[in-house]
Amino acid sequence: MKPWRYPARWALFKMDDRLLMMFIGAIVGTCSGFAAAVLNHSLLFLLEWLSQWRQHWWAFILPAIGAALSSLFLEKVVKEGAGHGVPEVIYSVSRYGGLIRLRSTFSRLISSCLTIGSGGSAGPEAPVVMSGSAIGSNIARFFSLNDRQRVTLVGCGAAGAISSIFNAPIAGIVFTVEVILGEWTALNIIPIAIAAVAGTEISRALQGNQIVFSHKVFTIDMGDILASIGVAVFTAAASILLTHGLRSMHKVSGKVRAPMWIRAAIGGSMVGIIGFFLPVVLGEGYHSVHTMIEGNFSPGLAFVALACFAKILATSMTLGWGGSGGIFAPCLVIGSLVGLTYHRTLVMLWPYADWVNEGCFALLGMAGLISGMLQAPLTGIFLIVEITGGYAVILPLIIVSAISATLCHYIEPSSFYLKELVDRGHLLRPGTDARVLSDLNIKELLETDCVCVSQNMSLRDFVKIVETSRRNYFPVENDATGEFVGMLHLDDIRPYLFNRMLYDAVLVGQIMNPHVETVLPDEDLTKVLRKMDSQRLFSMPVVVNNRFVGMISKATLLDKYRKELMVQTTF
């Protein structure tokens, strides 16, 4: 046993495990920040390297090759599902105490690098979050920490990754708390903050203290704030369009009877064709966002509006057909395009009004799309404030984020990240009923004080057992085999109880209820409870291999449920 692998036993950390979490949080933040920087650099390198062939007519197959390679890599080499990975992280956090496979630390990095670097329209943030979370999880496992600490370190990894890729520590913290963990406690916020700082420092050390999107001062007056309500409506519409686009593309591609990598290649080549005419849709699009904020985006209104739809289509093609990457960066691009379109329309309609620079509307559009798509308004607000370094836009920003998130929530109740989880019933946020039920299992609720009776027992003998027993339910077993054959409730013998003539004439096997709903010990408690509710049962027998092992009842469940809730929700 190597003592350095058990930091929880070091004298310094024995005092308080918060010190330990801060220490390891800093390590995790550094590692995931480094992963984010590596992905960023390799993306830039790949894009530049491939740009020499972009002008050829056959360039449209570049995204196809990239998507196919990334799909092959995920499917055959690391054997992981396609997609961006954030739902997997959220599910692992809520169900398995943040356990993530070691190979996830690099798998999404490589696959998304192939997809995006070759021109696919997707974002590097979600893969980097997955990879950062996996780094946190595996470091926690290496140091044999418990589930709660591991979950915090997964959060640290995600925060470090987002902080590093955007050079924005607060956005990293807020994203982690709002999207990944879903809870805000004094115990986990400090290590996450430290990880975010560490991630940002790494990104600054490797790339210089450049803010990804440049800092610009806007002067905002009343008219602009009112106009921002319009931005919110349009960004909400764009988010819903994108959500539906992704989903319908996913359905269409699901119907194509071809291997995953061929499907990804089909999607990629379609993106390539769009990109041939509108190069703005290709890649993660940070560069075009940059020029739009600067106000240097030269093409006219019609082109911008067209580009907006083209980007939505390209993103749906890339991700819906099996490319690997996230939705964050495309959201920023689409958002700024929507903002730009809106601003130019306004200028066209009222050319003499004193509008703020169009870059400001691009920012508002970005915040609106992030709030709408991810339904994480705080992340949208803080990210935009931070990456522009400008506090001046905060008022319209809040309005746009709030309205966009509300509108999208109205039409699409669960966000892009949570949609799959909600559909499968896997969204188990801390402190919710689903979470408590998923943590409890039937073995912990088992009541074993029932007296088993034999099928061939006479009522007279049974009444004697009733006299000394404490329960109303009696499982009935077959003498010879010991198999569970039915249940006998005290109510069942009531009609015979006062007629002594029947005591020897009636056998337990005749009055028992042979058709009882039974439960398996590893069954999902939510399903068991639904079964109980639908049949108005108060308790059910647990049966394994035809043998009775105990009862579960709502009374015991309440006791244990309450204890679990108290342990889970107070810190």
Added chain:
Amino acid sequence: MKLTINEVAQCLDVPLSTVERWIRQGRIPVGKSGGECVFQKPILEVWAKKHNLSFMLPDKKVKKIQEDKPVNLFNAMAFGGIYYGIKGNSVSEALESAVKHIAFLDQDGQETLLGKLLEREEMASTGIGRGIAIPHPRTPLDKTMEEPAIITCFLEHPVDYQAVDGLTVFVMFILLSQSVKVHLHLLSRLAFCVRDASFVDFLKGFPNHEKLLEKVENLENAL
């Protein structure tokens, strides 16, 4: 004070598997020594209080009511004694003279008991039919009794007891017990014997001490 995982499960009244899961999930403060989980009692108490959980050490001295003699009719009747020719023409007179025979009570005790018996009779007659009555106080006697007693009193003259079947009573079983539970236990046994018509006929022959106890013992063994 150090606790093992089993003791903690008992203190919190949860199954062992729950405590194991809480340790894995890091919800409960735990220390490790070697491969074993060790809990510190003061830390756990603070933790339980913070989470509003009840934390009680299991009672090690589980009170075991060990009776030297099993509670049955035979022992109670042997202890209470059997008396013949109790005088009295009414219920109260009969009870009054019967109570005077109770050897283990002093005079004060006998008077309190009489009061209690009469009080019970006023509520409803304890004549259970077939010429038998089972007078008893409604609540156990204040005096701590070591064991229950049944005082069997054969009356000199049958007394009108306002019994359920209107028959006069020739024998009273005064039932004294230290707790309601014992009382009910003896009552059910007595009722079982009395339901047997041959036993009632046997009683009508005023059997002597030994014969009565022998008969009761046989009946109880058949129970």
